[in-house]
Amino acid sequence: MDCENAQIICPCVDAILHNGLGLALQEKGKLEEAIAEYKRSIALDPKYVLAQNNLDEAERLLALQPKTQLVVKEKLPTPAEKSSLLKRSVVKVVAQIREGNSIGTGWVVKRESDRVWIVTNRHVVTGSEGIREPSKEIVVEFYSENDNKSRLRHSAKIFQITPNSENLDLALLEVANVPDDIKPLPISSTDVSHNDKVRVIGHPSGGGTDWSLEGGEISNIISQEKLLQLSDVSLSLGNSGGPVLNEQDRVVGVLTYINTSNESAEKLTTGGFGLAYQIEFVKTRLRDWGIS
Numbered sequence: 001m002d003c004e005n006a007q008i009i010c011p012c013v014d015a016i017l018h019n020g021l022g023l024a025l026q027e028k029g030k031l032e033e034a035i036a037e038y039k040r041s042i043a044l045d046p047k048y049v050l051a052q053n054n055l056d057e058a059e060r061l062l063a064l065q066p067k068t069q070l071v072v073k074e075k076l077p078t079p080a081e082k083s084s085l086l087k088r089s090v091v092k093v094v095a096q097i098r099e100g101n102s103i104g105t106g107w108v109v110k111r112e113s114d115r116v117w118i119v120t121n122r123h124v125v126t127g128s129e130g131i132r133e134p135s136k137e138i139v140v141e142f143y144s145e146n147d148n149k150s151r152l153r154h155s156a157k158i159f160q161i162t163p164n165s166e167n168l169d170l171a172l173l174e175v176a177n178v179p180d181d182i183k184p185l186p187i188s189s190t191d192v193s194h195n196d197k198v199r200v201i202g203h204p205s206g207g208g209t210d211w212s213l214e215g216g217e218i219s220n221i222i223s224q225e226k227l228l229q230l231s232d233v234s235l236s237l238g239n240s241g242g243p244v245l246n247e248q249d250r251v252v253g254v255l256t257y258i259n260t261s262n263e264s265a266e267k268l269t270t271g272g273f274g275l276a277y278q279i280e281f282v283k284t285r286l287r288d289w290g291i292s
Contacts, residue, residue, distance in 0.1 A: 012044055012045050014041075014044050015041045015042075015044040015045035015048045015051060016041075016048075017041075018037045018038070018040040018041035018044065018051070019037070019038065019041040019048065019050060019051040019054060019099070019100065021037045022034040022035070022036075022037030022038040022041065022051070022054060022055075022058070022100075023054065023099075023100050025037060026054075026058055026061075031058050031061055031062045031065070032062065034054075034058050035055060035058050035059060035062065038051050038052075038054050038055035038058060039055065042055065049237045050099045050100050050101070050102070051100075053100060053101040053102065053103045054100040054101050056101075056103075056148075057094070057100075057101045059149070060148065060149045063149040063150070064149065064150070074144045074146060074151075074152050074179070075144050075145035075146050076144060076145070076181070077143070077144070077145060083213055084143065086185075086201070086213075086245075086249055087143035087201060087211045087213070088142055088143050088181060088182060088183075089107060089108045089182065089183055089184065089185045090105060090106070090107045090108075090143065090185070090201045090202075090211065090242065090243065091105070091106045091107070091108070091118055091140040091141060091142055091143075092104075092105065092140065092141040092203050092210055092211075092238075093105065093106045093118075093120050093124050093125065093138065093139075093140055093156070093173070093241065094138070094139050094140070094141070094153075095124060095125040095126075095135035095137070095138045096135050096136070096137040096138070097126065097127035097133075097135055098127060098133075099127060102123075102124055102125065102126075102127055102135070103124075103203060103238050104120055104121060104123075104124030104125075104202075104203070104237075104238060104239075104240040104241045104242075105120065105124075105201065105202040105203055105238060105239055105240060105241045105242030105243075105255070106118040106119055106120035106124075106140065106173060106241050106242070107119055107120075107185050107201075107241075107242065107243040107251070108182060108183065108184045108185060109172075109184055109185070109187075109286065109291055110184055110291050111178075111182065111183065111184055114176060114177050114178055114180075115174065115175065115176045115177075115178070116174075116175050116178050116182060116184070117159060117172055117173065117174055117175075117291055118140065118156065118172070118173040118174075118175060119170070119171075119172060119241065119243075119254060119282070119286070120170075120171050120172075120173060120240075120241030121169045121170065121171065121240045121241035121254075121255075121256055122161055122162055122164075122169045122170055122171045123169055123240065124171070124240050124241050125138055125158060125161070125171050125173070126161075126164070126171075132164050134158050134161060135158075138155070138156040138157065138158070138173065139153040139154060139155055139156060140153070140154050140156045140173070140175055141153055141154075141210075142154070142178070142179065142182060143210075143211050148210055154175050154176075154177065154178060155175070155176075156173040156174065156175045157173065157174055158171060158172070158173060158174075159172045159173060159174040159289070160172040160289040162285070168277070168281075168285060169256050170254070170277075170282065170285060171241075172286070172289055172291065185243055185245075185249075185250075185251050186249070186250045186251070187250060187251045187279055187283065188246055188248070188250035188251060188252045188279060192218055192221065192228065192246065192252050192253075192278075193218070193221075194218060194219070194220070194221060195217055195218065195219070196217060196218045196246065196247075196252075197215065197216075197217050197246075197247055198215070198216055198217060198218060198230065198233075198244050198245060198246060198247075198252065198253075199213060199214065199215050199216070199244075199245045199249075200213075200214050200216065200230070200233060200235065200239060200242055200243070200244055200245070200255060200274075201213050201214075201242055201243060201245070202214075202235065202236065202238050202239030202240075202242040202255070203236070203238035203239065204236035204238055204239075212234075212236075214233050214234050214235070215232075215233065216230050216231060216232045216233025217230070217231060217232055217233075218230060219231035219232075219273065221278075222275075226277060226278045226280075226281040227256075227275045227276065227277060227278065228244065228252070228253045228275065228276045228277075228278055229273055229274075229275055230244065230255075230273055230274045230275070230276060231273045233274065235255070235258050235274045236258070237258055239255050239258060239274070240255060240256065240258065241254065241255065241256075242254070242255045243255075244276045251279055252278070252279050253276030253277055253278055253279055253282075254276055254277045254279070254282050255274055255275075255276045256275060256276060256277055257274060257275035258274045258275075259273050259274065
């Protein structure tokens with residue numbers, strides 16, 4: 001199975017044209033006109049994820065325009081909110097690619113001083129089509145109680161990435177000057193089993209809500225491909241690269257493929273399952289990259 005398909009929903013030609021026009025207008029600083037074009041694109045094809053990503057980003061820029069200072073105070077969750085503190089270790093990844101904005105999920109695997117390393121999918125930071133060049137402009141957001149349009153962003157760079165010729169769809173980002181409370185997610189040292197309950201954190205595309213926390217279960221273990229099949233969980237294309245957590249909130253997998261065959265769905269949700277790399281498979285590559 002081609003994991004790069006996790007971000008592909010083939011849009012109609014007119015939707016692509018309006019999205020492209022929106023990008024051109026945005027580059028000229030004409031945000032309101034760009035937003036109108038993105039909306040036309042989405043009206044033609046409601047599942048065109050790149051147009052939705054571009055709309056979200058353009059609306060964010062427009063909301064920030066009147067402000068003389070873009071840096072705002074970060075509203076941290078309270079220590080009593082266990083799920084919110086868990087989400088602080090999971091980031092929203094926004095990468096500039098040829099088609100606009102690629103949005104996915106990443107999670108902190110290591111910290112040294114004020115620097116962290118974040119696991120995500122290769123296709124999140126390269127795009128899913130064409131040449132698939134690594135993005136040179138990547139930012140991440142850590143969970144906070146700020147609204148979606150004023151949440152702080154941190155510049156990220158690609159530390160390591162698997163080649164496009166390799167099936168393993170993985171990238172490692174490096175981010176400096178991160179908040180003091182950001183911690184790596186613990187990785188499970190035990191094997192998973194069929195029907196184990198899991199949770200995933202990610203960013204629903206076009207859903208208007210970031211950091212969704214969804215429950216599901218492992219319905220199949222594909223040993224020869226080192227994959228876990230997840231079912232009974234609501235996923236979106238923005239979940240790509242996100243962690244799969246066991247009931248002890250330890251990472252057991254990295255989401256890499258999202259089934260987009262549910263043609264009747266109004267939103268960009270799955271047709272019933274997703275696939276994740278088993279964490280032992282990922283740990284082997286991370287050790288090769290100096291992450292232990």
